[in-house]
Each structure stands twice: as structure tokens, then as C-alpha cells.
Amino acid sequence: QVQLQESGPGLVKPSQTLSLTCTVSGDSSTTNYYYWSWIRQPPGKGLEWMGAIAFGGNTYVSPTLKSRTAISRDTSKNQLILQLSNVTPEDTAVYYCARVPDYGLGYEAYEYWGQGTQVTVSS
Numbered sequence: 001q002v003q004l005q006e007s008g009p010g011l012v013k014p015s016q017t018l019s020l021t022c023t024v025s026g027d028s029s030t031t032n033y034y035y036w037s038w039i040r041q042p043p044g045k046g047l048e049w050m051g052a053i054a055f056g057g058n059t060y061v062s063p064t065l066k067s068r069t070a071i072s073r074d075t076s077k078n079q080l081i082l083q084l085s086n087v088t089p090e091d092t093a094v095y096y097c098a099r100v101p102d103y104g105l106g107y108e109a110y111e112y113w114g115q116g117t118q119v120t121v122s123s
Contacts, residue, residue: 002026004097004114012121018087022080022097022114030073030080031055035100037110038071038082040093047107048093052100053080060103087121094118 008020020038024030030053037052051061051071059071070083080097094116100109 002028002099002112004099004112006095006097006114006117008095008117008119010118010120012087012091012119013123014088014121015086018082018084018091018119018121020082020095020097020117020119022082024078024080024099028099028112029075030078031075033101035103036073036080037098037100038080039096039098039107041096041116042090042093050082050084052103054103089121092119092121 003025005023006020012018030036033055035052035054038050039047040050041047049062050065051069053059053071053073061069068085072081073079084091096114096116098110098113
């Protein structure tokens, strides 16, 4: 079994940088042959794929978020890291980390999800 747990601030002010961590535990490592994604869901809307980091360290970011998003990992802690800069209220969402066997697959292919963490952007 694999467990993913997101953590970070629940409230962020506009223009600040949001930093979230996803801790991976169980029978998996961020360097195993998988892709590790960040996905968010704004209130009343569908899932939005933000980006991913591959087992080898390559990163992929949605074109709509590329200028504000950085994805990395700390292999010593088996953690994924998401940084979203210059946030606005439109970035308010539940943020998830999830594991998928390969790049470019639909959400039905994702094997493991974290429980999600609510982030609200407000002054």
C-alpha cells in the first residue's frame, strides 16, 4: 500500500507564494517508476492537473500555470513539493497529490491519491 499526505498552510494571502508538501509512505518511493502529480479542485469546479514530477526528476507543468508553478522533491524525505507564486483568490482549491503509472494518462489511471488539503487565498 502507498499513502500520500498533503500538508501546508490552509490560508494564504494574495500575492504570496503557496508551498505544499506531499509525504509519500508505504511501498513506494518518488524515485520508483511512476509520475507524481499535483491536482487541484476549486470550489464547484472540476479537477485541474497542475503538473508532475517523474521518477527521474523531470518536471512537467500545465501551460496555464507554468509561469507561477514549481514542482520538486526531497528524495531524502520521500516528499514532493509544490510552490505556486503570486496567488490570487482564484487559486482557492483543494490540492491533491497523486501517483500515476505514466505521463499523460487520465484521472481514472491514477492509483493513489492523498486526502487533499484545503487552501484558501484571502486577505
